[in-house]
Amino acid sequence: MRTLDHAACARAIFESIGGGENLVSAAHCATRLRLVVADAPKVDQKRLESLPGVMGVFCAGGQLQIILGTGTVNRVYEEFIKLSGLPGAPAAQKCTAPVLPLPQRLVKTLGDVFVPILPAIVAAGLLTGILDALGRALPAVAAADWFSFLKMVSGTAFVSLPVLVALSSARVFGGNLFLGGVVGLCMVHPTLLNAWSVGTAENVPVWHLLCFNVKQVGYQGHVIPVIIAVWLMSRLERWFRSRVPAALDLFVTPLCTVLITTFVTFTILGPCFSFAENCMIGLARQLSTVGHGIGALVMGALYPVTVVCGLHHMYNVIEAGLLSAGSLNIWMPIASAANFAQCGACLAVAFKTRDPKNKTVAIPSALSAALGITEPAIFGVNLRYVRPFVCAMVGGAVGAWFGTVTGIGATAYGVTGLPGFLIVGGYILPYAELLALSGGVAFAATWLFWQDVPAQDKTPG
Template structure:
């Protein structure tokens, strides 16, 4: 029997046997199992299986971390044993039906905003590179000054950095229609209508150069460049309206009437009702967020940096994607990123301390890759594979994150993008803040590492927990 076949059989047994497995899928690093009763899972037995780097239950799936390459081979062996398989996308849709209404709502929220994030990450990197290249010291290396930079080059950089945010409502409406069962192309056109050049530009209105169009003498109508909530709400209502209309028009007229009626009704609602109301709500959220993030003496960083990874465990952290998108769209900066980066780095520091201090070869083999994963911005292996497993390392990581977040707030660090953290996140701080960014992360890692080494872990503690 091959090693991977044996591992597959041990996994099946540890999760409650064949009868407890509804379907099996895999992603790049994890075997994802939908079980009928999660109470039948023997967590310790799973974690003791060779090559397993951690396991946890999340989003309706039991996820076992094997790592790149290994997971493919184990999955093939599981499939070869006759269990029901499913691709990761379909299984995710099936898993989305489980959980409380709140959990399903948060997952849906993430499904809308996560696909948009890559282009916003790219935009943030462009902003960072422009900030770096436009610095006097960098230009001086080439014998140039800011005055020597041509207007055409500046225009080119603006195309790179501004386009995604100008058309942000189109991206959001497209993704919202996709998630809520509408036609994404209708959502895209609706979003483009919200930023039509025929409407007063939102930034020009905010600057006082242009006045809004007034309908009925009291409803202000403007373009919604860089807005999030109006497009999101319009997307939800529009997708449901499209489905309602499609069920009621004759099939022969569906191609003509459904998009026509959907767009007609939705642009009226979006411009006259949804937009004015939710633009006020959006500005209120932004105002509160900026107030909290600007609390003096680093208080906001201390609180957010200390609590962030607890939020990650609950799986509701995707709700903050909207906040980061709003911050970037409105202010072209994101102070939230630096704080949560420290919380991520600190969990890596705690896992690294466990890996270096333990004499267990298996725990070392789990701890070092988990720490590296955290330093690349992904904390789940460190959280579920090491730190939460032994308890105290997780707490020491929270303390490290709080200290790092405290310093990030004091230094007023602001990223040019979102969603990439720790080592990859350095590219978001090429705006003259790179050294300070490195410093706060090193401090977060050092504090978590030192506290875990001194108070948070020993092999004696490991043996007591695993008895």
């Protein structure tokens, strides 16, 4: 297999979009080069789709999105930025935000907050899964000092999740990261009653602040109140900085920003949005268990549709809430079933197609989906031909139903597919059956109902 020339690929993409005069901004995510162009008709999309290394091309949210795959996109992006001379992601975000409808902007914001902290959550979840497996296999190990030390390490990200969310939110909203960190730390301060201990506490201390009775309870297990609090903090900080004289800014702005933010958070925002978040998590639990798995079946079918619409980042809030509350992530099996079904459908296309270019795209796309990254499979293969995408929806529905009725749960989020074995603890066999079922149904359905067509007549079918 020939190694892709990243510089040549970037140059070809640059030429295909009409060069620098047609390029407004550039950014990238885990698998896609995301470009904003001045004049879309100038883009040679057919040439783009035929380039080596390009798995698919589509437009969404005012962006031209070119699927290159994990790892490859980073290297091509670096070469592309050298050619264009653009600063990259920040400009892209500013240019694209206004064209998105409000619901999509809200979901995009959630994604921007949670994606940067995923490595910490994934590392903690994987370590938790490994330790749980070790504790079951070798009970004597659980008494060792090393085991205790590693348990502390694995739990830190979840215990301090509000602080991580606050720091990331401050970056997204343009606030001072350290002021954001202070707000997050206030919400889990050691003098507050731990939210997980409220149920067993004999009495909950209360502050009487003006006309408010504020329970002295921390926000462990919550993320939405933290995001809203830091959004308010960022707005207040900008307001003060635009009005306070420069000589007093260092003293007045941080003090007033933190005091007002924490007071409003503990008296109004925190209680209101904690209630809303608890309702949302309760609804997610209900959806995944209602009707003997029927709710999960529906969500398994619709999950890839939310990926196409860019709404799947909202699930991070649900999964983080489930884990922070001390329960297993019961949403992960739904996501894993849906993702592995995309792998099965894409693999069927790879085996059945007679077009060498399609095989070249479909095989690595299927592998990527098996590892939990489905954009290449969805946008580069399955959605292009429609029927494989529908067959994957069916496979995801069946797998999600199976995952719910067998009670599979995970110790982390952000990990699906084959890597998910590391975070499902004692559910390894049912999880293997879930992957086989969802991928197998999607593969079989695609093989039966999708027909390949000659390269000169590629129409959905």
